[in-house]
Amino acid sequence: MTVPYTRWPDDLAARYREKGYWLDLPLTDILERHKTNDATAVVDGDLVLSYRQMAEQSDNLAAALLRRGVKHGDTALVQLGNVADLYVTQFALFKLGVAAVYALFSHQRTELTAYASQIAPTLLIADRQHALFQDNSFIDTLCQAAPAIHSVILRNDGEHENALETLKTETATGYIATPTPADEVAFFQLSGGSTGTPKLIPRTHNDYYYSIRASDDICLINADTRYLIALPAAHNFAMSSPGSLGVFYAGGQVILAADPSATLCFPLIEKHQVTDTGLVPPAVSLWLQTIAEWGSNAQLASLQRIQVGGAKLSESVARRIQSEMGCQLQQVFGMAEGLVNYTRFDDDEQTILTTQGRPISPDDEVWVADENGHPLPEGTTGRLMTRGPYTFRGYFNSPAHNASSFDSEGFYCSGDLIEINAAGNITVQGREKDQINRGGEKIAAEEIENLLQRHPDVIHAALVSITDELMGEKSCAILVVSQPVKAVALRRHLRDLGVAEFKLPDRITFVDALPLTPVGKVDKKLLRQQLADQQAQA
Numbered sequence: 001m002t003v004p005y006t007r008w009p010d011d012l013a014a015r016y017r018e019k020g021y022w023l024d025l026p027l028t029d030i031l032e033r034h035k036t037n038d039a040t041a042v043v044d045g046d047l048v049l050s051y052r053q054m055a056e057q058s059d060n061l062a063a064a065l066l067r068r069g070v071k072h073g074d075t076a077l078v079q080l081g082n083v084a085d086l087y088v089t090q091f092a093l094f095k096l097g098v099a100a101v102y103a104l105f106s107h108q109r110t111e112l113t114a115y116a117s118q119i120a121p122t123l124l125i126a127d128r129q130h131a132l133f134q135d136n137s138f139i140d141t142l143c144q145a146a147p148a149i150h151s152v153i154l155r156n157d158g159e160h161e162n163a164l165e166t167l168k169t170e171t172a173t174g175y176i177a178t179p180t181p182a183d184e185v186a187f188f189q190l191s192g193g194s195t196g197t198p199k200l201i202p203r204t205h206n207d208y209y210y211s212i213r214a215s216d217d218i219c220l221i222n223a224d225t226r227y228l229i230a231l232p233a234a235h236n237f238a239m240s241s242p243g244s245l246g247v248f249y250a251g252g253q254v255i256l257a258a259d260p261s262a263t264l265c266f267p268l269i270e271k272h273q274v275t276d277t278g279l280v281p282p283a284v285s286l287w288l289q290t291i292a293e294w295g296s297n298a299q300l301a302s303l304q305r306i307q308v309g310g311a312k313l314s315e316s317v318a319r320r321i322q323s324e325m326g327c328q329l330q331q332v333f334g335m336a337e338g339l340v341n342y343t344r345f346d347d348d349e350q351t352i353l354t355t356q357g358r359p360i361s362p363d364d365e366v367w368v369a370d371e372n373g374h375p376l377p378e379g380t381t382g383r384l385m386t387r388g389p390y391t392f393r394g395y396f397n398s399p400a401h402n403a404s405s406f407d408s409e410g411f412y413c414s415g416d417l418i419e420i421n422a423a424g425n426i427t428v429q430g431r432e433k434d435q436i437n438r439g440g441e442k443i444a445a446e447e448i449e450n451l452l453q454r455h456p457d458v459i460h461a462a463l464v465s466i467t468d469e470l471m472g473e474k475s476c477a478i479l480v481v482s483q484p485v486k487a488v489a490l491r492r493h494l495r496d497l498g499v500a501e502f503k504l505p506d507r508i509t510f511v512d513a514l515p516l517t518p519v520g521k522v523d524k525k526l527l528r529q530q531l532a533d534q535q536a537q538a
């Protein structure tokens with residue numbers, strides 16, 4: 001059985017093949033190219049894996065899963081942090097032809113349950129080190145929500161016969177990979193979302209592989225690259241822009257860090273002579289602050305380039321990167337749905353400092369629409385519309401949401417407000433989607449509003465962004481309640497429901513009634529304005 005997804009129309013698919021974007025190769029090819037290479041592929045603390053070892057371990061794992069009843073065409077839910085096992089697992093599942101959701105390590109019950117109930121996985125791979133999997137109670141709940149799960153493989157599960165460590169060492173004799181066809185779903189990316197339930201993005205081998213190869217060219221990735229992954233490794237930025245898969249394609253080295261803190265990353269950069277990394281803007285600010293406090297950037301001497309994306313980088317921070325960190329800046333404006341824009345290293349300084357770059361592909365069609373979907377002239381701000389050889393054509397199993405996210409020609413409306421200059425470079429000016437971008441971590445307002453409204457004392461809830469110097473944006477919940485309730489109790493309520501910590505409101509305020517627009521929707525623009533006014537007065 002293949003995983004259903006919305007395909008590209010035949011004429012576009014033919015063009016993408018003709019132009020050499022789609023090679024009809026599965027993503028397993030990335031590792032296949034290097035399977036006899038003894039060079040280091042991943043450094044994960046004291047663990048160092050060569051390409052050959054990664055190829056062997058992923059074969060072992062694939063064969064062991066097959067013996068446990070996992071089949072080609074199945075789906076899987078995987079939650080692993082920034083560990084080499086994530087990549088071993090990913091290649092094993094590509095080899096088996098199992099389409100997985102790679103949940104972020106910060107995800108909790110709500111997110112995992114939502115993903116599992118959408119894809120009905122047969123396989124769950126998780127880590128005993130995650131609080132949710134310390135005992136079996138959540139596994140039982142998850143299996144109720146997703147009864148097709150028949151195999152549960154846990155990392156750090158001692159000597160258990162179904163421990164990930166056990167499966168990786170069960171030798172695979174004569175294992176032959178059976179990836180899904182290159183124009184089928186390879187795995188699911190996670191949408192930042194703007195709706196009540198987190199949406200899944202089917203990515204095919206063909207489209208993803210193209211974005212990886214093309215990113216490598218633009219980002220100057222080669223066998224000498226030593227790339228530090230300090231953002232969540234399962235996020236699209238860290239996986240493919242150029243991310244781990246880009247580095248593996250080129251035969252370079254991935255160095256893993258559990259988080260982007262300077263105290264953790266600076267010594268890793270020095271020890272492993274890291275040349276490249278990708279960060280979100282708040283991490284850049286913290287790195288700059290550390291350099292200023294220590295009065296030295298000596299530990300970063302090997303770092304040649306830094307990519308910054310996920311949220312808007314301010315020009316003032318951008319200006320400090322070259323001089324204070326001693327490396328070149330590349331801005332990255334991407335989305336898990338597909339389209340990725342980069343500034344190029346040979347762009348003029350103004351472009352690198354003040355724009356979010358231009359698309360990867362000559363066949364990325366990007367234009368700016370007004371609120372009625374009509375094209376706007378160059379240099380005006382409006383809605384980003386795009387389609388292309390690696391931009392998806394529909395969320396998994398979401399016909400209603402797809403109907404409003406795409407126009408009749410298959411252009412995806414990302415919800416970003418952008419401007420495109422004469423040279424084709426994009427500047428992100430704002431956002432129309434109901435989402436908070438908390439330093440690169442995305443919060444769908446509706447998801448949290450729904451959870452807040454499940455508290456017995458909450459009558460109405462609105463979640464909006466407030467500006468924050470470090471994070472860019474933080475979240476504020478504005479509530480109408482039936483009786484006084486403490487902010488701590490509301491946060492506890494959200495934690496009890498099991499939602500990622502970064503989605504908890506940073507601020508909670510109470511009002512008698514939420515302001516409404518003339519059509520009767522909550523007037524979030526007014527709420528944001530009122531909060532900004534309050535902030536200005538404080």
Ligand code: OOB
Pocket residue numbers: 190191192236237241308309310311312313331332333334335336337340356414416428431437440442
């Ligand atoms: C990346 O992917 P997602 O899916 O977590 O978030 C996409 C959204 C964009 O629609 C935009 O609203 C925002 O994140 N965004 C930026 C930005 N990069 C992403 N907003 C302003 N400036 C930027 N440079 O965030 C992502 C995926 C691949 C590569 C890089 C980032």
